[in-house]
Amino acid sequence: VPATTPAEGSVALAVVPGDGIGPEVTAEALKVLEVAAPAGVKFEQTRYDLGAERYLATQEVLPDSVLAEIREHDAILLGAVGGKPNDPNLPPGILERGLLLRLRFELDHYVNLRPSRIYPGAVSPLSADVLGKGEVDFVVVREGTEGPYTGNGGALRTGTPAEVATEVSVNTAYGVERVIRDAFARAQRRPRKKLTLVHKTNVLVNAGSLWWRLFEQVAAEHPDVTTDYCHIDAVMIFLATDPQRFDVIVTDNLFGDIVTDLAAAITGGIGLAASGNVNPDRTAPSMFEPVHGSAPDIAGRQVADPTAAILSGALLLDHLGHPEAAARIEAAVIDDLAARTAGEKRSTPQVGDAIAARVAG
Amino acid sequence: VPATTPAEGSVALAVVPGDGIGPEVTAEALKVLEVAAPAGVKFEQTRYDLGAERYLATQEVLPDSVLAEIREHDAILLGAVGGKPNDPNLPPGILERGLLLRLRFELDHYVNLRPSRIYPGAVSPLSADVLGKGEVDFVVVREGTEGPYTGNGGALRTGTPAEVATEVSVNTAYGVERVIRDAFARAQRRPRKKLTLVHKTNVLVNAGSLWWRLFEQVAAEHPDVTTDYCHIDAVMIFLATDPQRFDVIVTDNLFGDIVTDLAAAITGGIGLAASGNVNPDRTAPSMFEPVHGSAPDIAGRQVADPTAAILSGALLLDHLGHPEAAARIEAAVIDDLAARTAGEKRSTPQVGDAIAARVAG
Numbered sequence: 001v002p003a004t005t006p007a008e009g010s011v012a013l014a015v016v017p018g019d020g021i022g023p024e025v026t027a028e029a030l031k032v033l034e035v036a037a038p039a040g041v042k043f044e045q046t047r048y049d050l051g052a053e054r055y056l057a058t059q060e061v062l063p064d065s066v067l068a069e070i071r072e073h074d075a076i077l078l079g080a081v082g083g084k085p086n087d088p089n090l091p092p093g094i095l096e097r098g099l100l101l102r103l104r105f106e107l108d109h110y111v112n113l114r115p116s117r118i119y120p121g122a123v124s125p126l127s128a129d130v131l132g133k134g135e136v137d138f139v140v141v142r143e144g145t146e147g148p149y150t151g152n153g154g155a156l157r158t159g160t161p162a163e164v165a166t167e168v169s170v171n172t173a174y175g176v177e178r179v180i181r182d183a184f185a186r187a188q189r190r191p192r193k194k195l196t197l198v199h200k201t202n203v204l205v206n207a208g209s210l211w212w213r214l215f216e217q218v219a220a221e222h223p224d225v226t227t228d229y230c231h232i233d234a235v236m237i238f239l240a241t242d243p244q245r246f247d248v249i250v251t252d253n254l255f256g257d258i259v260t261d262l263a264a265a266i267t268g269g270i271g272l273a274a275s276g277n278v279n280p281d282r283t284a285p286s287m288f289e290p291v292h293g294s295a296p297d298i299a300g301r302q303v304a305d306p307t308a309a310i311l312s313g314a315l316l317l318d319h320l321g322h323p324e325a326a327a328r329i330e331a332a333v334i335d336d337l338a339a340r341t342a343g344e345k346r347s348t349p350q351v352g353d354a355i356a357a358r359v360a361g
Numbered sequence: 362v363p364a365t366t367p368a369e370g371s372v373a374l375a376v377v378p379g380d381g382i383g384p385e386v387t388a389e390a391l392k393v394l395e396v397a398a399p400a401g402v403k404f405e406q407t408r409y410d411l412g413a414e415r416y417l418a419t420q421e422v423l424p425d426s427v428l429a430e431i432r433e434h435d436a437i438l439l440g441a442v443g444g445k446p447n448d449p450n451l452p453p454g455i456l457e458r459g460l461l462l463r464l465r466f467e468l469d470h471y472v473n474l475r476p477s478r479i480y481p482g483a484v485s486p487l488s489a490d491v492l493g494k495g496e497v498d499f500v501v502v503r504e505g506t507e508g509p510y511t512g513n514g515g516a517l518r519t520g521t522p523a524e525v526a527t528e529v530s531v532n533t534a535y536g537v538e539r540v541i542r543d544a545f546a547r548a549q550r551r552p553r554k555k556l557t558l559v560h561k562t563n564v565l566v567n568a569g570s571l572w573w574r575l576f577e578q579v580a581a582e583h584p585d586v587t588t589d590y591c592h593i594d595a596v597m598i599f600l601a602t603d604p605q606r607f608d609v610i611v612t613d614n615l616f617g618d619i620v621t622d623l624a625a626a627i628t629g630g631i632g633l634a635a636s637g638n639v640n641p642d643r644t645a646p647s648m649f650e651p652v653h654g655s656a657p658d659i660a661g662r663q664v665a666d667p668t669a670a671i672l673s674g675a676l677l678l679d680h681l682g683h684p685e686a687a688a689r690i691e692a693a694v695i696d697d698l699a700a701r702t703a704g705e706k707r708s709t710p711q712v713g714d715a716i717a718a719r720v721a722g
């Protein structure tokens with residue numbers, strides 16, 4: 001995959017801090033990005049105020065003109081969007097569908113990349129017995145542009161006792177094959193070279209057959225990759241009892257959403273989980289964001305853990321063709337985690353400063 | 362809810378042992394049922410050989426005449442169905458859709474009931490820190506007759522690079538309201554009286570609005586029940602880090618499938634997880650089965666843990682109006698679990714005998 005951005009020079013970065021803790025964690029991610037960037041690489045930032053606050057003030061979610069501007073950037077860094085739970089002025093899905101998913105769909109982020117590692121020092125909710133079996137280090141390649149997230153479906157006789165509401169999962173050979181190919185390529189670059197398809201082929205037989213057929217077909221071209229299949233329900237059991245078995249997982253948009261939150265939970269919480277919404281063909285900028293939400297309950301107090309946002313910055317650097325800089329950030333995070341002590345209370349900028357200092361020094 | 366079966370007399374029980382370990386665990390469930398049944402209650406069993414073996418031998422999955430016979434029973438006890446993984450002679454979904462789901466749909470099992478308790482002595486993969494927060498004891502009410510399990514959807518240009526495959530989640534006010542009502546009634550009968558709706562209303566906005574609206578509407582009639590809402594992805598995190606927060610969960614067919622396997626994993630494995638496919642209106646027999654599958658890899662060796670099947674028998678007794686007998690089985694299982702020692706290897710009948718002896722004695 002060729003990098004379209006120059007190894008030196010300026011990187012046009014669209015920054016969407018968003019709501020709640022979004023701006024707080026984004027500031028730390030930017031701080032670390034600046035320090036980690038290779039000599040000669042400069043981030044030219046443009047900020048876009050999008051999210052619940054803007055919507056509540058202006059009724060605007062993502063104006064076409066803003067989308068057109070964002071599209072001209074090399075990459076996007078997003079904090080988190082979302083208002084207070086059950087705010088009557090924020091209809092459910094308005095920001096998710098209108099902003100987050102619209103960006104993913106319009107910018108063709110068909111690879112939603114979510115690395116899951118238990119770093120030394122991270123606090124996992126799993127027992128010592130399970131953790132003792134070995135290192136947990138896998139990555140989920142979640143399809144990002146189709147499946148149950150298309151917004152297809154509708155409702156009839158809404159609000160009446162005769163209502164029927166449907167959600168249509170749309171799966172195309174085009175969309176499934178490309179994400180499976182990307183997952184095989186990623187598996188091939190990892191030491192274990194193992195790829196697990198996750199679906200529910202025994203019930204969702206139409207979509208399941210398509211995923212299965214293309215998985216088998218692309219597998220035949222990758223004899224060096226070990227393949228495996230798990231139903232989504234069985235994955236729940238394996239993630240809780242034997243997460244070591246996974247190396248790369250490929251799955252659809254909704255299963256991926258579910259699997260990656262459990263993966264985040266077992267690897268130390270969504271305070272650490274980074275993600276990239278990647279357009280591997282580079283026809284539009286990719287977008288990097290922590291898996292966590294805007295956490296309005298703790299916003300404005302500088303108590304959120306910015307690590308997930310910082311690691312999302314590492315994914316951004318990697319995507320832009322700077323894997324060494326990305327590795328430096330990850331190493332700094334690993335060191336910072338190892339140095340954390342139970343019960344310590346550092347502020348958001350203190351964590352950012354500590355990680356930036358490790359990257360610099 | 363009135364019991365249609367007499368407190369005394371014979372209970373017509375359809376037994377579907379199924380494949381793999383199914384017959385082994387079913388034998389133990391029946392053994393314990395006989396011992397636990399109140400004086401005067403007699404099970405008249407009819408066995409139905411259904412499952413992978415029958416399909417492979419005869420190409421029959423569930424003949425209409427067999428379904429008609431099963432329908433005449435008071436209850437169904439099912440072991441597990443399913444053949445060897447990837448058997449080319451067993452098309453994916455043929456048994457699941459044709460047998461298991463057909464029974465659930467045709468017999469209107471709209472409440473798929475899955476209790477989740479961490480019994481003392483059970484081996485949970487969660488850390489001592491998480492378990493130390495308190496008792497884990499919740500029940501999942503999974504909708505069983507609609508949602509993404511309807512088999513709606515299809516495929517176009519199958520097998521070509523232009524294939525499109527869809528899965529349609531169908532949700533009706535009729536179907537959603539009745540399962541929500543059942544869940545509220547169950548929450549009301551429990552000490553904590555708390556009900557959590559699980560969905561993905563921020564993305565699946567059509568189905569989500571329907572579930573949300575009916576949940577709010579039925580909640581208004583149950584002011585004594587505390588209500589809560591969680592996105593399916595957030596539930597993953599809570600089940601791993603704070604399972605104590607749940608009392609009763611109500612959710613759709615697919616989310617319920619996923620949540621209950623994680624619930625089974627954290628509460629000690631699917632060797633313990635029981636389930637009831639309940640028709641609360643009693644227009645057809647309800648069906649009780651362990652959550653686990655047929656485990657062909659360990660079949661025929663009498664090493665499977667029959668506890669989940671035995672606990673499914675307890676759910677069956679409870680449904681038939683014998684809550685004390687059901688409680689006796691559960692108490693016997695709790696005692697048996699507490700007496701288990703690490704590394705012990707009892708055979709399937711040894712576990713069944715031990716639990717039966719505790720019920721008797």
Ligand SMILES: CC(C)[C@H](C(=O)O)[C@@H](O)C(=O)O
Nearest residue numbers: 096097100257291563564594
């Ligand atoms: C906020 C929501 C739309 C989003 C998703 O479902 O993809 C989030 O849960 C995520 O995983 O990034």
Ligand SMILES: CC(C)[C@H](C(=O)O)[C@@H](O)C(=O)O
Nearest residue numbers: 202203233457458461618652
């Ligand atoms: C075997 C399969 C069809 C079934 C389901 O998905 O409901 C199983 O996983 C279960 O949970 O009972």
